[in-house]
Amino acid sequence: MKEIKGKRIARIMVLSLFIGLFSMTGVITTQPVTNTPVVTEVKAATMGQKNALRRAKNYLSIMAFSKKGLIKQLKFEGYTTKEANYAVKHCKANWKKQAVKKAKNYLDMMSFSKSGLLKQLKFEGFTTAEAKYAIKKVYK
Structure with a gap:
């Protein structure tokens, strides 16, 4: 029984050594294990972003636009760069x-x-x- 336990300990030590070497070289990264759930924050679109998206979809239903052209058009209409970029990203064109x-x-x-x-x-x-x-x- 002592021999089996000794082999198990030896395997664990060798495995730990490899994990340590790989994590130092960046091959394996370890992250601490916690019982705390990870919560990612999802920001809701602003009213301006929603309006820009609706306008972008409207434009695309009528005529063809490039991504740059649509951003330029939305900005011309007064939407901010952030709103125009949101619309282009989410319009599914x-x-x-x-x-x-x-x-x-x-x-x-x-x-x-x-x-x-x-x-x-x-x-x-x-x-x-x-x-x-x-x-x-x-x-x-």
Whole structure:
């Protein structure tokens, strides 16, 4: 029995040594165990944020916007940067699809070369990836 207990203690010591070494190197991090529940605070949206979000959704239902373009429009209307950013983050827009819509709108109104349309979409605030995605979709 003493031999089994000795082996168990030896294993625990070796395991403790490895855990100690790994935690010093950053491979394993240990956190203290407490019986206190962790409470994360979730802040409710302000009235301004809610209004900006409602306005953003309204805009997106009518016309296509880039993320930057929508923030710019909301700020133009008097929403703060914080409110506009909240709206853009929570409006659940697919910015690639917005780029495709905007590209189609442009092509319905006038002719564009691929490079010209790319420049125009980037000017509107779409990222290069979003603009290239849109061009790939509309020039099938």
